[in-house]
Amino acid sequence: MERLKRAQELCRGAGLTDEMFIENMVMVYLGVRSLSLVSLPAELPGGDIIGRKIDIMYRESLRKIEERTSLSKVGLAIRTMGMSSIQRKRFLLRQAYHETLRETHAYRSLFEAAAALDMSYLPFEVRPSIQEVYFCRAQDSREQLLRLVQSRVMIRQEAWARATADTPYWLLAYPEEHEPDFMRRLGKLLGYPDCCVSSYVKERLSGKNVERRAARQLTLATKEGGFSPWAFFVKHFFPCRPDCAAAVRQGETARVALGMVCSGLAEEYARTRYARIGQVLVGPDEVADHLRNLQQLEPPAASPE
Numbered sequence: 001m002e003r004l005k006r007a008q009e010l011c012r013g014a015g016l017t018d019e020m021f022i023e024n025m026v027m028v029y030l031g032v033r034s035l036s037l038v039s040l041p042a043e044l045p046g047g048d049i050i051g052r053k054i055d056i057m058y059r060e061s062l063r064k065i066e067e068r069t070s071l072s073k074v075g076l077a078i079r080t081m082g083m084s085s086i087q088r089k090r091f092l093l094r095q096a097y098h099e100t101l102r103e104t105h106a107y108r109s110l111f112e113a114a115a116a117l118d119m120s121y122l123p124f125e126v127r128p129s130i131q132e133v134y135f136c137r138a139q140d141s142r143e144q145l146l147r148l149v150q151s152r153v154m155i156r157q158e159a160w161a162r163a164t165a166d167t168p169y170w171l172l173a174y175p176e177e178h179e180p181d182f183m184r185r186l187g188k189l190l191g192y193p194d195c196c197v198s199s200y201v202k203e204r205l206s207g208k209n210v211e212r213r214a215a216r217q218l219t220l221a222t223k224e225g226g227f228s229p230w231a232f233f234v235k236h237f238f239p240c241r242p243d244c245a246a247a248v249r250q251g252e253t254a255r256v257a258l259g260m261v262c263s264g265l266a267e268e269y270a271r272t273r274y275a276r277i278g279q280v281l282v283g284p285d286e287v288a289d290h291l292r293n294l295q296q297l298e299p300p301a302a303s304p305e
Helices: 002-014 017-029 049-069 071-080 085-102 105-116 139-162 168-174 180-190 194-206 210-224 246-260 264-295
Strands: 035-040 120-127 130-136
Touching: 002 017, 002 105, 017 035, 017 049, 017 105, 017 180, 017 246, 017 264, 035 180, 049 085, 085 105, 120 139, 130 139, 139 168, 139 180, 180 194, 180 210, 194 210, 194 246, 210 264
Parallel strands: none
Antiparallel strands: 035 130, 120 130
């Protein structure tokens, strides 16, 4: 319990939400799920502001290198010599990301909280300005995660190698979402029910918008009463149905496990399930905005270097 208290203090002190703490830290710590996933900087407090800071730093560095107006950028200019224009831009964007995040209190506290719970983490670069960080505790989960990440790297490399000028941007941003085996393995580690993962994979492969489907289902279900808040047991998860029995069991299992260590955590988890329902209802718009931001911030390229 002391570990949990310390980790919660670190998260709250940095403005990280209890929802993030419970879903990504506590549920993994208690073994309710083997793995959790946090997208950075989007899920940090003021993530949109952090994103703009990264963009401003990147553009300023690029301008100074191109104009050779700052002696402080001479070393950087030398380091980027021999790079193509796209490679240089990606290098600068990646550097802006790391410099900005290192100065962010919430970013540092997130990993300090993980350390307090004796949890491992593994960052994965989605784009130079976006990382997904996986958190796990058990050694076998970490080993599975390492193999999964290796597969993800190969999938992305192959997708970029096949890319043409006509390849949709969203397909290059997340090509792994169109690989059934990868998605099933990831879903299992994240604690997602098989039926929901299968539905998600089928819809992605057919070009169906999962977020819109979930929002439509939920809109109808809220009018007819055919849903359970426990089916929406973690962020980023879309049940195959708003009343999916397997997903409901996962949510109820989490509530019971949390209540056994702290009634306050269980109560907060229950409260945030309704907030999660609201997120699903507006999800399609957020996804569209996210993809637009990706296209604005990062130049198209032939490889994910």
